[in-house]
Amino acid sequence: MFDIVLQISLVLTSFSLILVLIRTIIGPSTSDRILALDTLGMMLIGIIGLVMMLQETVVYADIALVVAIIGFVGTIAMAKFLERGVVIDDD
């Protein structure tokens, strides 16, 4: 029963991942795509949690944390690039 719920949740999140992908592709602006990538990170955290439950392990907890941090850093970097044209200021 629990496994079936997990499978259904996984399919649902994966489906929304496809939707995110469509947003990434069609855009239309770069901001849309950056947001889609950020959302992808969130969804990965969710899916990784579900997979952890499915495989009955806790070793992926680190990954979920790292995805959160990295998604944040990546989004900030791209946002800064959009705003300033550079990622790291020279001065």
Add this chain to the structure above:
Amino acid sequence: MTILHLAVLAPFLFAILVPFLFKYFRKVHTGWFVLFVPLILFIYFLSYISVTSDGQAVMQRMEWVPSLGINFDLYVDGLSLLFALLITGIGTLVILYSIFYLAGKEERLNHFYVYIMLFMGAMLGVVLSDNIIVLYVFWEITSISSSLLISYWYAKKASVYGAQKSMYITVFGGLSMLGGFSLLYVMAETFSIREMIGNADLILNHDLFLAAMILVLLGAFTKSAQFPFHIWLPDAMEAPTPVSAYLHSATMVKAGIYLVARLTPVFAGGAEWFWIITAAGIFTMAWGAISAVRQKDLKAILAFSTVSQLGMIMSLLGAGSAAFYYMDGDNALYTTAILAAVFHLINHATFKGSLFMVAGIIDHETGTRDIRKLGGLMTIMPITATISVIGLAAMAGLPPFNGFLSKELFFTGITNVAQYDMWNGDTIGMLLPVIAWIASIFTFAYSAIIFFRTFRGKFKPDMLPVKEVHEAPAGLLISPIVLVAAVLMISFFPNILAYSIIEPAMMSILPGILGEGSNFYVDIYHWHGINLELMMTLGAVIIGTIIYVTMNKWSKLGIYQNEQDIMTTVYDNGYDALIKGSQVLTRIQMTGMLRDYIVYMVIFIVLIMFYTMFRFEGFQISMENASEIGIFMYLILAALVITIMLLPRVNNRMTAIILAGFVGFLVAFIFTVFRAPDLALTQLMVETVSVILFMAVFYHLPNLTKDNIAPLTKAINIVVAGSAGLMVALVSMSAFTYGQTTPFDAISEYFIENSVELAGGYNMVNVVLVDFRGLDTMLELLVLGIAALGAISMIKLKVKEDDDV
């Protein structure tokens, strides 16, 4: 190291001294110092005559690479001694001649004498070596030193062309010969010619016999200027005349003759050897004689004449090899040809050397060698004229000179072939005397042309570059006079060398034919009675005279006007075509576009992999033991595939980077699902860092542009990429199937069992990285360090335009 070894190496050792002598004794012509080397060697080799005339031989051994059976073994028998005497004797005369010929202060005498010493030592090595590898080494040194001598005046374009051509052709032959020698070693298991002759039966019945024979003959034919490899010889006439006289008439071009004569006991006795050598020789003889008539340059006439005479000697060696078939040494029917070959070898060296020297004198005194500008020199240069009359008469085969004697013997030897009752000797063999006779007609004709066009006729001083023409200085005349004296001596006392030189040489070419203690009967005399040979000579003289007299009629023909040898045209066109062809090929292949190179690489990888898998029946696909895939994985894989397929079509750089990031995240997720948390972590980090790096350099990158790729290229790209993907997929699936069926356990069992026990770590991946396989990690860290340093130096180090990187 014996005195004999020292004798062969003496010219090399002396070559080291030559530049010093040239530098510190500028007042004395360097040639005077050099002169003593061949002179002493000549006297030294004369001392061997007493040994070889008894039928004995001297063998001296010096180890070089004994583990491979390569030893610097020297062997002196009749044949070697004949050549050694020719090399040192004519070498002495040529150096004496060169002292007066190259007298100008601007000549680079140090170069000249170093090269000529190198050549002399190499030539002595070729004729005295018993070991074929040592022989080959010396053989190549003669090729190199000959090229250096031809291009002595390297500022002239023709010299360089001639040197290059002779180098290509003789080195081609030399390398073929090396191949032949290797096959001989395979057959006889020895490098020693002595032992090969002892094992001749073994070689004669071996499968590789014919291949070895043809390869060795390629070497001999290229060196001795046999058709169609004769074309380098006329172009080698750009060398200084002493060089032409020495290398291209008396010594180097006879190296091939020597090789054929030396290996006759190994190869002879079969129809192939007999026919290849006889036919090539006789054809070369006719071709050379007919071509010589067309030439307008004195040295070119002499060069083609050399080609012709070498062909004559070669055909005699071929005809004489039948003696091995009959093993009947007492019968002059088979051995006369060898006698004629040896005798003519000596005669040709004497008269051709003197004729080249005469040509050099004429060039030296009048400034030209063109027979159209020369004429009427007889009264102005009487001594030169006398010398050349004798030399030319000998060459044309007029009695009583030595050329007549050897030509009579030649006709006898070649007509004898018609009496051989094997190998079509009595059918096709009938052609040989006819061709030989035609060749001697033309020999007479070009000899007449040289004499009458140079010394008779009208003196044309206004066409000559020099103001006043007079007789050559005494120094220049000494050497040709000595050679002509030798011609005369052999002419009037033909048997003077019979049992001291000629008979021992015949013994070495035809060993084992005679019984113990007996000799070949050598008696050369002028009057044979009225026989076929005399009629042939008479006929040749008469028709030759007619040809010369009617020359004005047929000299207007196009074929006469065109001096260029057909084979030279073939060579030149072939050479150009080779270069152009390689350029075209290179341009097709080396487009400079990475895209094309990747297509080549992928195509070849796919083809090789497909062939290998297909050939060894490697394709086995069975998905029996594959694990199940959750439904959500299909969705995620679909997302992955869609993203990857879209990536190449994106034309906005930012979108491309975001999509690449998307792929990276999904891959990290797949790592997670397959229970590889460390990999997933690393993948995420790396992916993010590379996205940020892209952003950092983004500013400096141009906008993505759409390439206009031709539809055909596009189609090829699609096919190539598709087949590569398919190939890899098939191979992976086969590998998976194979992994399921093999009985071997995975090595990872060991790590699972021992990572805690031996290394004390629960994270097996990390234990493998830093403990079991720590070395790889260290080197990967090094890679990172190098990449970082490389990035820094590329950013910080700005090279100015004129700096040499």
